[in-house]
Amino acid sequence: MQFLFKTAYTDDIRFLARTGEKIRVALVVILLLAAPFMLQDYYLAELGLLLVYAIAGIGLMTLTGHTGLVSFGHAAFLGIGAYTHSILLSKGVPFTISLLITVSFSAAVGMLIGRSASKMFGFYMAIATLAFGILIETVFGEWSSLTGGHQGLAVPDLIVFGLPLAKAWQQYYLDLVLTLLVIWGASNLFRTPTGRSFLAVRDSELSARCLGVNVEWAKIQAFGVSAAITGLAGALLAHHLSYLVPEVFGVLESLKLMLMIVVGGMGSILGAVFGAIFVSILPVALSFLKDVLPASIGQTAGLEPLLFGLIIVIVIVFEPLGIYGRWMKLRFFFESFPYYRKSSYVRQKSYLKTDRMR
Amino acid sequence: MSVAKTLSVRNLSIEFGGVHAVEDISFDVAPGETFAIIGPNGAGKSTIFNLISRLYTPTAGTMHYGEQDLLRLPAHKIVHAGIGRTFQNIELFEHATVLQNLMVGRHSHMRANPFLNFAFLPGVRKSEIEHRRKVEDIIDFLEIAQYREQKISDLSYGARKNVELARALCTEPTLLLLDEPASGLNNEETDDVSFWLDDIKHDLGITIVMVEHDMNLVGQVADRVMAINNGRLLAIGTPDEVRNDVEVQRAYLGVAA
Ligand SMILES: Nc1ncnc2c1ncn2[C@@H]1O[C@H](COP(=O)(O)OP(=O)(O)OP(=O)(O)O)[C@@H](O)[C@H]1O
Ligand SMILES: [Mg+2]
Numbered sequence: 001m002q003f004l005f006k007t008a009y010t011d012d013i014r015f016l017a018r019t020g021e022k023i024r025v026a027l028v029v030i031l032l033l034a035a036p037f038m039l040q041d042y043y044l045a046e047l048g049l050l051l052v053y054a055i056a057g058i059g060l061m062t063l064t065g066h067t068g069l070v071s072f073g074h075a076a077f078l079g080i081g082a083y084t085h086s087i088l089l090s091k092g093v094p095f096t097i098s099l100l101i102t103v104s105f106s107a108a109v110g111m112l113i114g115r116s117a118s119k120m121f122g123f124y125m126a127i128a129t130l131a132f133g134i135l136i137e138t139v140f141g142e143w144s145s146l147t148g149g150h151q152g153l154a155v156p157d158l159i160v161f162g163l164p165l166a167k168a169w170q171q172y173y174l175d176l177v178l179t180l181l182v183i184w185g186a187s188n189l190f191r192t193p194t195g196r197s198f199l200a201v202r203d204s205e206l207s208a209r210c211l212g213v214n215v216e217w218a219k220i221q222a223f224g225v226s227a228a229i230t231g232l233a234g235a236l237l238a239h240h241l242s243y244l245v246p247e248v249f250g251v252l253e254s255l256k257l258m259l260m261i262v263v264g265g266m267g268s269i270l271g272a273v274f275g276a277i278f279v280s281i282l283p284v285a286l287s288f289l290k291d292v293l294p295a296s297i298g299q300t301a302g303l304e305p306l307l308f309g310l311i312i313v314i315v316i317v318f319e320p321l322g323i324y325g326r327w328m329k330l331r332f333f334f335e336s337f338p339y340y341r342k343s344s345y346v347r348q349k350s351y352l353k354t355d356r357m358r
Numbered sequence: 359m360s361v362a363k364t365l366s367v368r369n370l371s372i373e374f375g376g377v378h379a380v381e382d383i384s385f386d387v388a389p390g391e392t393f394a395i396i397g398p399n400g401a402g403k404s405t406i407f408n409l410i411s412r413l414y415t416p417t418a419g420t421m422h423y424g425e426q427d428l429l430r431l432p433a434h435k436i437v438h439a440g441i442g443r444t445f446q447n448i449e450l451f452e453h454a455t456v457l458q459n460l461m462v463g464r465h466s467h468m469r470a471n472p473f474l475n476f477a478f479l480p481g482v483r484k485s486e487i488e489h490r491r492k493v494e495d496i497i498d499f500l501e502i503a504q505y506r507e508q509k510i511s512d513l514s515y516g517a518r519k520n521v522e523l524a525r526a527l528c529t530e531p532t533l534l535l536l537d538e539p540a541s542g543l544n545n546e547e548t549d550d551v552s553f554w555l556d557d558i559k560h561d562l563g564i565t566i567v568m569v570e571h572d573m574n575l576v577g578q579v580a581d582r583v584m585a586i587n588n589g590r591l592l593a594i595g596t597p598d599e600v601r602n603d604v605e606v607q608r609a610y611l612g613v614a615a
Contacts, residue, residue, distance in 0.1 A: 188478035192486065193461075193470035196454075200462045203451035210411055211529060212437040212466030221472055267453060 032176055036169035044168045045240065048175040050280045052236045055182050057260045057272030059230030062186060064258075065267040066195065067222035068202030069117065070126045073133020074257045077227045079140055079249030080106050081234020082155075083147055086244055089156040096160065102235045103228045110227020111220050118219035133254050140246035153244040175236055182229055186269050189225070198222050202267075230257075255308045262315050282307075362389035362532040362565045363424030363440075365410075370419035372409060379405045380416075381589040387533075392559055392566045394580035396573070396600070398609065402589040403569040404446050407535050410567075411443055412436050423533065437466045442531030444522045446538050446569070450510045456521050457506055460496065463528025464489040493528055500524045500554065516547045523554070527562075534558065536568040540575050548575060555579045573601070585609070 035047055060074045084105050088098035113132055117125050140147050147153055158165045158174070165171050189195035197218045200208035205215050238244060256279055264275025286304060365387040372380045380402045387393045395403045408414045410421060412433040421428040426439050451459050468489060474482050497503050502520050505513060513521065519539065526534060539555070540548045552575055558564050559579075570576050576583060576597055583600040585592040593603040600606055 185476040189472070189475050192475035192478065192482055193465055193468045194472045194475040196458060196462050197465060197470055199454050199458065200451055200465075203453055204449040206413065207445065207449035207451070207525075208462070209413070209433045210437060210443055211462055211525070212434050213462070214432075214434045225472060225476075 029180075036172060041168040044172050046280065048168075048172040049237075049240050050276050051175040051179040052233050052240060053260065053279060054273045054276035055179055055236065056230050056233035056257055057264065057276050058182055058186050058269055059226045059228075059233060060257050061261045061264075061267075061269065061272040062189075062198070062229065063222050063226035065261055065265075065271065066190065066202060067198040067219065067226075069219060069222060070122070070129065071226075071254075072126050072130040072251075072258060073136070073254050074129070074226075074230060075249045075251075075253035076133045076136035077106050077110060077230035078234040078237060078253065078257075079136060079246070080109055080227075081231030082238040082241070082244055082249070083140060083153065083234075084231070085235035086153055086155045086238050087146060090154075094161075095158070099232070099235055103232050106231025106234070107224045107228035110231075111224040113227070114220040114223025117223065118216045130251070130254075133251060137246050137250045140244075140249065147246070148244070150246065155238045155242045155244060158239045171239060178232065178236065182232065183269060183273075186229070190269075194221065252305050252308070255305060255312075259308050259312050262312050362563060363426075364388055364422075365533060365565070365567070366422050367406075367410070368420045370406070370409060370416050370421065372405060372414055372416045378589045380409065382419075383586065383589070383591050384419075385584055385591075385594060387565060387567055389532075389565055390559065390563060391581050392555065392568070392579050394576045394583045394597075395567065395569045395586065396571070396576060396583060397586040397592075400588075401586045403586065404537055405589075406586075407443060407537055407567075407569065410436075410441065410535060437529050437531070440530075440532035441535065442526040442529040442533070443535035444519075444526050444537055444539065446541070448515075448518050448522050450518055450522055450525070452510045455507055455509055456502065456513075457493070459510060459521060459525050460493045460528050461489065463496075463525040464493060466529055492530075496524050496527045499527070499557070515542055516544075519543065519547075519551075527558070531564060533565045533567065536566060536570075538569050538571065540570060540572050548572065551575070552578050577601075 036044055039047065056074075056078055059077070060071065063069050063071055063074075081102050085098050085102040088101060089095070093101070113129070117128060120128055141150050143149070144151065158171055160174065165174060190199070197208065197213045198221075200211065200213050201215055201218045201222075208218070209215050234249075241248065260275030260279050261272055262275075263278050264273070265271030286307065290303070367386075368384045370380055370383045371378070383402075383406065385393075395406060397403050405414065409416050410428065412428060412431060412435075416429075423439050423441060428436065428439070431439060451462065454462075468485060497506065500520050500523060502517070502524055505517055505521065510518060510521065519542070523536070523539065526536075536555075540551045543551065555566060555568075556579065559566060566579075568576075568580070580597055582595060583597050584594045585600050585603065585606045587609040592605045592609055593600050595603075
């Protein structure tokens, strides 16, 4: 263990205080930058996709892991991002402007949802966000004049500043730059008042309020930031899919996002990245499993969602400390349903007293 | 720093489904005074704090802090009026560090703009460092430097109490509401609390309203005491006057003995 001598307040603000951390992060960034020289196009595209999911994971993490608000319909924002961006591109809007509009629009929808959701607790919010997800998927399917409906929508080619990025490595670098930007920005958010107010709302709405945090507004902001980041991931995802159909942004995808952050570890940006790695490896493990299992089980439709659900349940139940296991507030939501608001006022932290006995 | 004002509560009442938790209570707390509220369990002491904090809205009565009508403020604006508080059950941000907790204590003095924060512009950095310095003063004052980087969930009960007091001080209050600052503490820790309360009063000039069961501590630090039972006022006066009040002895000390 390294002992840190802090000599200035700026030492606290720095992200990477320890030398070991600095070296590790530098190594990962170098590896990511060098990836195009080492990987074939197929794997490079997969890596790019992983980065896109890491962005989406950070989006949901901001909401669920950092602010303690559940969303079981977050794929809707992925879809809103993908469709808005593709539609704008096909109308001839340049890439950067389209991306800006897409992110702003996602944020606006997120804040609208946040406005209603900020008045709900635990279970109700879970149901409401799930319903929102299903609604948006239906809209993608039915509004065929705009979205191409179930026929699908072709995603225009990737052209940035008039420069066609047709090669796998070019798209990969675009994904990488935006991923690093999101990680940097999200980390900034959580070392400044906005992010701290999110953490405060997660851990104690009561004292957050008494310290001057407008709890409702903080929740709306958290939904906005989360939706903006997830919408950005959606726009990048569109270029990987090259063809959009509503089913891609359904309940299963929302479940996958939830799985990512639960397995990765609640309440940390790194957890979202771990989660993205996990869900990227999962299909490989799954296809392997399908071969091993007897055909009657292995070929059953719905094995994937079942497994997703199962892993989420197992992780929640056993709460592994190893991977940033911080499920506390969320668990409290469900445990205390539907009395959350009331019980948060009465004596419940009796463990504090027994703490004295040890 | 702004100066302390008079807290005046008039005919304050609140009901919870027919239970009169607080009924027709009036009192004034002068600037710089240390005012204690005592009473048996369930008397309505914490409820008075929650009313002043605007977490509850009274069914009747008024509350003013100086010229400011507290009923006109939402809960999150109370701190801007200069009123800080702690909670009976300790409401810290469990999964954040001590420093993060204290920095949330500075929230009412900082600007929280998501765009500026996301980009961490130079102005944001400057403000972080400036407020970090203020936090450091409080850390020194309450001698909690050794916990700075620790998660609240890793702290002992006594340390948590100190951190919560520190966080309330970080808001730069002129009136501090302390809900049982010494409950669950051992004698030594209680002595520390008494010492700090003295400093908070004399060095920082902060008005203190505290709920406390420990009559020794109350006798040591309080200028005046208000005793309540079943939401009703029993007596108000110096610690000795209240201690010797017949009603109080029957309701409160009788129960405690
Ligand atoms: N949110 C609430 N809903 C319903 N009843 C409440 C609520 N808050 C307080 N009460 C009731 O009001 C009464 C006074 O409670 P309060 O917490 O103010 O007591 P107290 O004097 O602080 O007691 P203690 O010494 O145990 O802390 C109790 O009967 C309590 O059950
Ligand atoms: Mg109480």
